[in-house]
Amino acid sequence: MLKRKKLAARWPALLPKLVPKLVPKFLPVLLTTLLTACAIAPGYNLDTSSLKEDAPGKPAQSYAVHPIDADLILQQAQQAAAQQPALPPGKFSDPSQYLYRVAPQDILGITVWDHPELTTPNGSTLSTGDNTTQTLAGAVQQPYTTALPGQADPYGQTVAPDGTIYFPFVGHIRVAGRTVGDVRNELAARLLPYIRNPQVDVRVLSFRSQKVQVTGEVKSPGPLAISDVPLTLLDAITRSGGSTEIADIQRVRLTRNNKLYVLDADSLLDRGDTTQNVLLQAGDIVNVPDRVDSRVFILGEVKTPQTLSMLRGRLTIADALTQATGLLDTDANPRQIYVMRGFKDSPDHPYKPEVYRLDLTQPDSIMLSSRFQLQPLDVVYVGTSASTTFNRVVQQVLPSLESLFYLKELTR
Incomplete structure (x- = not known):
């Protein structure tokens, strides 16, 4: 114990003599420890000892960069005009040709004038499958919006699963797949032996037999009944309460016969393109998506890197840079405004992205930036200037140089 106290008292005097002798011996160990300090230093770090990477022997791929100029803007506009999305095939080419055909579970009302025993009284009510009842007049108005929820109704002529109804004096008559005019003519012809000039x-x-499902970003999703009034895409969205604030009506998805079609309902409202307002038919599923798939990513040397949603399916480079609050004044390279676009499938180069570059130092670049239309999931990347790259390297090396300088001073 006495020896320890004496050594502690003499330690300040011995330290200047021991440091020059010990540092040369332990300097390699000290440098190795500094280089591997990230493994034991506090903070987030990943233990890569369990990861196995391939040897870096593969040559890096090269990607062609397309400069954004007036010719490219013109080519982009021509391609957008030429690209017409496939429209779903329908039974009727024009709504004026539409005819509703009766199907099982529909409820028919049959009137024979001057024969009340064969006619449904106007005062009767029919069940809606709930705790309330509905008058005949209300039932006539109801089908143009939604189908009645009732499954079995004691009133009217419910079409059986085999497509027939039973009527006095006539017996069973097939009505499924026929128009109400055809059913009316057959009933009148078959009542002639019993009623004079019926x-x-x-x-x-x-x-109740045919419906369309409307899902997604609408205010009142649910089924809509197919009635004798033609139901179009815009009608379905409107009768579902309209779209929500985050709906992407430019990419409405219609599923018909197990095939998916993308329709642009915004072009109908904005540009009057009636070809997108397709006539819906039984079994269709209309999905109004949100704007998750209509995103653009702004990265690199901008003041606010972020994800932007395309407004009504449109967004330019100028819009993207403005919403990112502009370029960093001292760090950004205005000659390197890159747009990375998707993957281009080709036999020779599968999944090869398209790269475009805009030089903001040119006089016409401002107008070009406001005309180049971005596409969903594009990445806009602003490059770094050479001086900024050099300064960042110096900032990384400077702490190590300072540590070596102080270590050298201590050894003197």
């Missing part, structure tokens, strides 16, 4: 009227009281 006057018959047939109408659908409840359209």
